[in-house]
Amino acid sequence: MSPALKTRIAGLQMVSGPSVRANLAAAERLTAEAARQGARLVVLPEFFPVFGAREKRLRAAAETYGDGPVQAWARDAARRRKLWLIAGSMPLRTNTGRHTNTTLVFTPEGDCATRYDKIHLFAFDNGKEHYDEAASIAAGNTPVVFDTPFARVGLAICYDLRFPELFRALGVVDLIALPAAFTDTTGRAHWEILLRARAIENQCYLLAVGQGGRHANHRETHGNSMVIDPWGDILDRKGKGEGIVIADLDPQRLAESRHALPALEHRVLRTADFPVSS
Numbered sequence: 001m002s003p004a005l006k007t008r009i010a011g012l013q014m015v016s017g018p019s020v021r022a023n024l025a026a027a028e029r030l031t032a033e034a035a036r037q038g039a040r041l042v043v044l045p046e047f048f049p050v051f052g053a054r055e056k057r058l059r060a061a062a063e064t065y066g067d068g069p070v071q072a073w074a075r076d077a078a079r080r081r082k083l084w085l086i087a088g089s090m091p092l093r094t095n096t097g098r099h100t101n102t103t104l105v106f107t108p109e110g111d112c113a114t115r116y117d118k119i120h121l122f123a124f125d126n127g128k129e130h131y132d133e134a135a136s137i138a139a140g141n142t143p144v145v146f147d148t149p150f151a152r153v154g155l156a157i158c159y160d161l162r163f164p165e166l167f168r169a170l171g172v173v174d175l176i177a178l179p180a181a182f183t184d185t186t187g188r189a190h191w192e193i194l195l196r197a198r199a200i201e202n203q204c205y206l207l208a209v210g211q212g213g214r215h216a217n218h219r220e221t222h223g224n225s226m227v228i229d230p231w232g233d234i235l236d237r238k239g240k241g242e243g244i245v246i247a248d249l250d251p252q253r254l255a256e257s258r259h260a261l262p263a264l265e266h267r268v269l270r271t272a273d274f275p276v277s278s
Helices: 020-036 055-061 069-081 158-162 164-169 184-202 251-260
Strands: 007-013 041-043 084-086 090-093 099-106 112-117 123-125 130-132 145-147 152-155 175-180 205-210 225-228 234-238 243-249
Touching (some): 020 041, 020 069, 020 243, 041 175, 158 175, 158 184, 184 225, 225 243, 234 243
Parallel strands (some): 007 041, 007 205, 175 205
Antiparallel strands (some): 084 099, 225 234
């Protein structure tokens, strides 16, 4: 990463519905506005091309890796806008009858740089709301980082946020990108505090981009997309509804935070190195 230059990064909060065409139109509109504001990297939310649909419709919208209208749009949008596009997440087909929940990353040339399949699958049942992603989603098993000219970036999706060991496995990164569709119930309780903790623990910027509103299936997502700096300060936030969060990734801020509090240098012991008494 350049030792001096700031880079503008943006999160594109959406309230996606069951229509892929309408969702791609919204994503295009937000990407164009972020580019107009100078963003060189943008992140879309979890399941940005289809959300709130019945399982049959979600399966129908799943694409084969490397082919399909959502991937074609993302490649083209990244190339036309000359930016890094972290395409939230989308369903990709597998041979198991389930789909993955996958983040694809596109370069300013329109190439797919990497993919990340969501590792931790959400389950929640409070008697009123019930979710079990493992019933239809095949879990990934590999943490993913990638390099840009201005930052080393780690990837995670939504429920991954609750598992700090995943973020430790990413190593030292400058930015964590986290597409999400947090429920409003769990989001009001835990979203902000977990995001700020992950940024502080890993001494990096964190760009968390949520779905934010009431969807066609009446599910309400929390929104509150944020850009957080390495000290845990919130640089920008969007509550509910469609919109953009945007801020500068500042290498000097990274260096100063890590120099003043060298926690990354002190991270020398693994949990397995500590004896456990009983």
